[in-house]
Amino acid sequence: MPDVTPPSVGSNHNGAAFAALAAAVVEQATTFVGICDTKMRPCFLNAAGRAMVGLSVEAEITDYAIPDFFTPKDRVIIENVGLPAMLRDGHWEGELCFRHFTDPARETDVRWSAFVVRDGGGKLIGAATFTTDISNRKQAERALRDQQQLLTSLLENLPLGVGVYDRSGNLIHSNQRMRDYVGLTRLPSAAPASSRRWHAFDANGAPIQPSDFPGARALRGESVMPGIDFLYEGELGAERWMRVSAVPFRREDEDADEAIVVVQDVDDLKRATERIEAAGAELASQSRFLEATLSSIPDFVYAFDAQRRFVYANSAMLALFGLSADKMLGKTFADLNYPADLADRLNRHIDLILRDGVTVEDEVFFRSPTGRAAYFAFLWGPVRADDGAVELVVGVSRDTSERRAFEEALRTSEARLRAASELVGLGVYSWDPVTGTLDWDERLRAMWGLAPNAAVDMTVYESGIHPDDVPRVRSAIDACVDPSGDGRYDIEYRVIGHDDGVLRHIATSGRTTFSNGEATGFIGAAIDVTEQRRNEAAVRASEAQFRSFAAHSSNLIWIVDTAAEKIIYRSAAFERIWGVPCEEGSIEVAEWIEDVHPDDRQQVAHALASVRSGEVVQFEYRIVRPADGAVRWLRDTSFPIPDENAAVTRIGGITEDLTQEDVRQVYIVSARPAEGRKLASLVRGFGHRARTFDSSNTFLDMAPVLTPGCVLVDLRSERNEGLAVPRELKARSVTLPTIVLDAPGADVTAAVAAMKAGAIDYVVLNDEASLGPKLASAVAECVGTVRPTTRDENAGARVARLTPREREVLVGLVEGGTNKSIGQKLGISPRTVELHRAQVMNRLNASNLTELLQIALSAGIAPTAGGRRSPRKPT
Incomplete structure (x- = not known):
């Protein structure tokens, strides 16, 4: 249909009257008439159209779009095919299905014809549709297909050979039995060679010629019923009696007949000495065959009479009810305890078939007396008597629970897929x-x-x-x-x-x-x-930064897999501390711990166990280097690395080498960077290493982890901040001797303040010339005082990390107190003392009380004069 442009109203017409007339015609039309704007949204729908889709006269339609009027499966066709084609070609039509806005279960088969509307200048101003209800036609087509299928099934199962021959005598359609019987691809009248296999005689005993065979006569318009008996000679010479009948058949718009030929094997009947007994035996044989066939079918086959009683049930049906044939046949649905609503529904189906001779399909849920609960789909149809009246209803049912479950699973899977698509x-x-x-x-x-x-x-x-x-x-x-x-x-x-x-x-x-x-x-x-x-790139960058940091760190960084008990990472400092290349070091934790000094292995194992349980532990120990047998003191800070489930699957650590090297290190603290660089240059000229810090806070933050050396503090810019360095080093038990440099004019009071703060030397710089000799002498004397960290100092450092309460408990243990006496003195319970005692031993890496007391005495904690020493073992 081409684009429609509204016609102009001639001068001899009243435009308003014409428009009103057109509107009245459209409104009263019995077909669906709709008009849309340029956005394909409806702006007019006549009464017939509203009734077809369940919209009231007052219902607003401008909120809908054209696809909204169709069922979901056809909505896709409209969106992707119909509307694009209409906009492209000016029109489109097709057979689709309307939805019903007020009754979701109701659908209407329609022929939808739509076209675009343009004004006089060709501009698109909207679209219109004329839609016709074709539900009755669709239903008739479906019924016709069902009847055709039923007829085809009937022909395939008839105990007769049936074939259709064209006017030239060629077979164009046949059932399987026809092909099995004689394989007549051409009528004998059209194939002289095959006609010799067929012998028939008239009433006078004369042979019947091929031109007078039933098929040839039917092609001439004659009906040959009930047929002619032929003695048929098979391929192997065996002879059988066949009854052949034929009728003419003319298709529409054809001027010549085709022939329908029916071949029935009547050899047994012809040869039987007792025609009636033979017929009865044949009937009984066919009945038994039919019964055996029906019994072997896994579907449920049954039949009802006009009183809605079961008159036949195959073995599958009997097994479903757990009854024998004599217990089930003659019973109604009510007799078999069907639910009342289900029995009523099925009885209505039977009444409809008996009355109208139609075929009914349905699906119901049923729980049989044997306990089988399932959905059953069934097809019921009429069985007619000779007079055409329906005398029985025959049915076949099938368990569809598995199909329904599959469909439900498919719907669920689709819903999950949509949800997953939205989620990810x-x-x-x-x-x-x-x-x-x-x-x-x-x-x-x-x-x-x-x-x-x-x-x-x-x-x-x-x-x-x-x-x-x-x-x-x-x-x-x-x-x-x-x-x-x-x-x-x-x-x-x-x-x-x-x-x-x-x-x-x-x-x-x-x-x-x-x-x-x-x-x-x-x-x-x-x-x-x-x-x-982006996250992966960030992780790679972070990992690169970590590896760069670890590669240049003077401390050893390591990671252990707790499940495999293997070292999975260690930094380059391993080679400097252990004396062997990283790749040659053992990755097995059990082998690595063999390098630990025998006296320290127990405390190392105890510390690592604490880390695996989730604690952060710092401990000191010795190793015997495998390369040269040298003993080195190490301080290790170990920590747990939990996974996403908070389980400790890895532990890591930072190992500092405490062993004193023959290296002269000077740390310069100067608030003026230029002066700091000048002092560093002088110190390096004396053969020492130099490192500068631009503030006392920066230096003090780093002091605990610096290697042994001395500190050079420049008081010339920031006196108070500079004096804080030796004072804080002393307070924090950091053994780095300090030299202070002061400007000319400083008096004795300044020197006394520096020495009280903890400096070991005080140097006044009068001029540049005197700076070198004075500084060289002070640094040489200061470096000479640097000594390796002793076990006593190590013990003091560890004791310094105890909390005030833990130190009080330690003092009580040194004085020989028991849990009870210490608790009474401190005002806490013996159980609390026991917990603090365990924590003290853990922090000091002591495996028993004797070792704990040795560490305390080494740190300078001794029994007080009034303390009581108990000779018995503590509890």
């Missing part, structure tokens, strides 16, 4: 390799930086791909449409958004479908992995 941000698309048509969802359009309703084609798709990735994408597309491949498409590439310019990483996969060696379809899915790639 999956975009779904399709591509027609033949036409190049693309169909994207909104999520995929967003990945390309497009609006939700933006048009997409191959040009839009490819223009969004990063130029460097286009060759890879094209190659992957070529591979997936190659029939010699598996049709898979799996690639990741970058996309630059069309509208927003955002760079995104897109991972996509899909599969091509092939037909006759050609690619005919493609379905795929894509996901935005930009954030994941």
Whole structure:
């Protein structure tokens, strides 16, 4: 139908009257008439149309779109085929299905014819549709198909050979039995060679000629009923009596007859000496065959009489009820304890078939007396008597529970897929390799930086791909449409958004479908992995930074897998401390611990066990280097590394070498960087190593982990801040001797303040010339006082880390107190004392009380004069 342009109203017509007349005609039309605006949204729907879709006269229709009037499966056709074709060609029509707005279960088969409307200038002003209800026709077509299927089934199961021959005597249709009987592909009258196998005689005993055979006569318009008996000679010479009948058949618009030929094997009847007994025996044989056949069918086969009683049930049906035939036949649904509503529903079906002779299909849920509960789909049809009246209803049922379960699982799977797609941000698309048509969802359009309703084609798709990735994408597309491949498409590439310019990483996969060696379809899915790639890059950068830090750290950094008991990482400092290359060191924890000094292995094992239980532990121990047997003192800070489930699967540590090296290190603290660099240059000229700090706070934060050396503090810029250095080193038990430099004019009071703060030397710099000698002398004397850290100092450092309460408990133990006496003295319970005592032993890495007391005495904690020493073992 072409575009419709509203006609102009001539001068001899009243335009308003004409419009009113047209509106009245449309409103009173008995077919669906609708008008849409340029956005394809309805703006008018006549009364017949509203009634067809269940909309009241007052119902507002402008909120709907054209696809809203169709069922979900046809809505896709309208959106993707109908509307595009109408806008392109000016019109489109098809047979579809309307939904009903007030009755969701009701649907209407319609022929939908739509066309665009343009004004006099050709501009689109809307669209109109004329829709016809074709439900009755569709229902009639379905009934006709059912009858055709029933007729075909009947013909295939008749104990007769049935064939249709054209006017030339060629077989054009037949059932299987016809082919099994004689294989008559041509009528004997048209095939002289085959006519010799057929022998028949008239009433006078004369042979009947092929031109007078039933098939030939039917082609001349005669009916040969009930037929002629022939003695048929088979391929192997065996002879059988066949009864052949034929009737003419003329198709519409044909001027010549075809022939319907029926062949029945009557050899047994002809040869029987007792025709009646033979007929009875044949009937009984056929009945037994039928019964055996029906009994072997897994479906449920049964029949009802006019009183709705069971008159037949095959073995499957009897087994379903757990009854014998004599217990079931003659019973109604009520007699068999069917639920009342189900019995009423089935009885109505039987009444309908008995009255109208129709076929009924339905599906019900039923729990049999044997306990089998399932959905059963059934087909019931009439059995007619000779006079055409329906005397029986025959039915076949099948258990459809598995199918329904599969359908439900499929619906659930689809729902889960949709939910999963929403959850992970999956975009779904399709591509027609033949036409190049693309169909994207909104999520995929967003990945390309497009609006939700933006048009997409191959040009839009490819223009969004990063130029460097286009060759890879094209190659992957070529591979997936190659029939010699598996049709898979799996690639990741970058996309630059069309509208927003955002760079995104897109991972996509899909599969091509092939037909006759050609690619005919493609379905795929894509996901935005930009954030994941950013995180991976950040992780790589973080890992690179960590490895760079670890590689240049003077301390050893290590990680252990607690399940495998293997060292999975250690930094380059291992070689300096252990004296062997990293790759040659043992990765087994059990082998590594053999390098620990025998006296320290127990406390190391105890400390690592505490770390595995989730604690952060600092401990000191010695190793015997495997390379040269040298003993080195190490301080280790170990910590747990939990996984995402908070389980400690790895532990890590930072190991500091406390062994005194013959290295002269000077730390320079000066608030003036230029002066600090000048002092560092002088110190290096004396053969010492120098390191500068621009503030006392920075230095004091680093002091606990610095190697032995001396400190040079410049008081010339920040006196108070400079004097804080020796004072804090002393308070923190950090053994780094300190020299202070002061400006000319400083008096004795300044020197006394420096010495009280903890400095071991005080140097006044009068001029540049005197700086070198004075500084060299002070540094040499200071470096000479540096000595290796002793066990007593180590013990003091560890005791210094105790809390005030833990120190009080330690003092009580040194004085020989018991848990009870210490608790009474401190005002806490013996149980609390016991817990503090365990924590003290853990912090000091003591395995028993004797070792604990040795550490305390080494740290300078001795019994007080009034303390009581108990000779017995503590509790």
